[in-house]
Amino acid sequence: MPSRRPAPATAPLRRTAATLAAAALALSLAACDAFPGARQDNDEQATPSAAAPTLDPAAIAAAEQVSVDPGWLCRPGEGEDPVPSREGGTMTPRTVSAAGNEVTISGDFALEDGAAYGGFAPEALVLPADPTARGLPADGADVEPGTPDSPVPPMVVRARVEVPAGAEDGNEDATDGGATDEGPARAPSAVTARLTLGTCDDAPLPDGQYLLRLSGGGMEGSGRQAERSGWTASEDVMVDVVEGRLRAVPGAVSSTDGEIPADLSSLACGTELAPVGDGDGLAVRAEDPTTTIPAEIPRDSVGDGARARVTVTSTDHGTRALLAGIVVTDPATGTITAGARNAQAIPLQWLDAEGATTGETAWTTHGACHGALSPGTYRAQAFAATVDAEGATHLVLSEPWDVQVVPGDGAD
Structure with missing residues (x-):
């Protein structure tokens, strides 16, 4: 989705990620030192730097959010889907928490072969849930969004935490797309999407049961990089709104059979x-x-x-x-x-x-x-x-x- 990303918003996250990455490396080395009899052969012991990076939930919780323009959903037919393709990877939700207007979803992340990682900019399509059929949208709700005949969603993403490519590695020297002298940015193996939801008319969140259809892409916005970095979640995530406040549903991701x-x-x-x-x-x-x-x-x-x-x-x-x-x-x-x-x-x-x-x-x-x-x-x-x-x-x-x-x- 189009967004305005102030420069100061990403710096604290990069510094936090760098600190956490360094701490994780130190702890990994200390753990190895605790076993003096362990073999140290290079061909049998993986180095900590070889592991895929992760988006630390604590860093995401402390990061500043950036605003998101949901105009293409609030005015169906007047804008284009900001994510050209969602075929580049998959997020598998594992945990969900919610408070007020914010929802945080963490899970595993993997890109398909040939896909590119251009950062993490999550979004969500919010659909009313069918109360009689768990995990399914209500009748008439599951249509292509943003088209002239599609309904205005009950809620939209108004703000989110965006993570530039390379920030997962604590890389302060990452250039466009997260590339450095060491090569392109690596995709994280675990991610956390932190979103603030609102309504198109700035009304309170409507009470009910909803499905969040997570997806997203990199932060390049357009071009071949954007087409290769789009991703989608493996399943919709159910949330409640009670008295205008978001609430996580027990078993939403741990009990998929409902x-x-x-x-x-x-x-x-x-x-x-x-x-x-x-x-x-x-x-x-x-x-x-x-x-x-x-x-x-x-x-x-x-x-x-x-x-x-x-x-x-x-x-x-x-x-x-x-x-x-x-x-x-x-x-x-x-x-x-x-x-x-x-x-x-x-x-x-x-x-x-x-x-x-x-x-x-x-x-x-x-x-x-x-x-x-x-x-x-x-x-x-x-x-x-x-x-x-x-x-x-x-x-x-x-x-x-x-x-x-x-x-x-x-x-x-």
């Missing part, structure tokens, strides 16, 4: 049903519950069970691990007889002020803990399970209601 490990042993067959933990801000209620269930599978039906509309709300809005459902217990013992769960993970779901409402069923004509439930009186409750920031599982229960399992298949 599920968070959880301990659901409290929902196992034969377990005495009871809340677990303090609920982590969740509340659950059941509406329109069934109170009478046939003992046999009704004709032309897949089965029957305790049904209800289950609504989960939270005092803390945003994307979180959430599993909702219904369990049936034996009122004499309080143990689970139907609706048990034995999964080892919980899916991520967006929760706003309205919460999330789903239709749930605890099957009783089949799939119960001991086949089908026999006629009699049972107790049903809706539940909501979540995982907090420390990885602990919480289980919240609704008010119970009685269900009658009656003989037959319910046919008149």
Whole structure:
């Protein structure tokens, strides 16, 4: 993207990178000295300088940002994509953090054969996420950006940290493109993209769940160098905006299948049903519950069970691990007889002020803990399970209601 890059902005970063590179080299040598018996043959011991450089996250966090002009996105059709090609390399996101309007994403970086490294100037296309299909943009959002028919993105990059080629090596003598007397600048093996997001009309960030489609290029701006230095991320990165502030999504890059490990042993067959933990801000209620269930599978039906509309709300809005459902217990013992769960993970779901409402069923004509439930009186409750920031599982229960399992298949 076009940008104005004041000269003083890059000098502190170069000096910081140089200091860190020197410190890393000293530590590497000290580590070698700690093993006096280690072989020192040149053909068997790699020198620290042979390793690919990295963009240190601490240096990026301390660096000054430069402004970015998002006009080509804010006024679709009136500008050109500032990155001519994104085929030159790949960034693989590993960690995500966010605060206020800033998001920082670190990960591995690799250029394709024949690509050139001209510095690191990240950008991002922000797409609204589909709340029902993790990792996919909302319907109509995934179109070519900047074209006359494309929508204005909900957010755009307004500022970023740019790293000139050669700064990763602490090279203060790098010329255009980072080249020195020792040859062209080397591409880093790990990078950190620090971006400030805003809106085209300077409004507060809109609440919701979004995907950041990271890409970028060198700092040359045009020509053959720019065409060979463009890169893209291996996957979109999910972030939340809650009350106008960015928030990292748990498991956004570590749980690409969209599920968070959880301990659901409290929902196992034969377990005495009871809340677990303090609920982590969740509340659950059941509406329109069934109170009478046939003992046999009704004709032309897949089965029957305790049904209800289950609504989960939270005092803390945003994307979180959430599993909702219904369990049936034996009122004499309080143990689970139907609706048990034995999964080892919980899916991520967006929760706003309205919460999330789903239709749930605890099957009783089949799939119960001991086949089908026999006629009699049972107790049903809706539940909501979540995982907090420390990885602990919480289980919240609704008010119970009685269900009658009656003989037959319910046919008149």
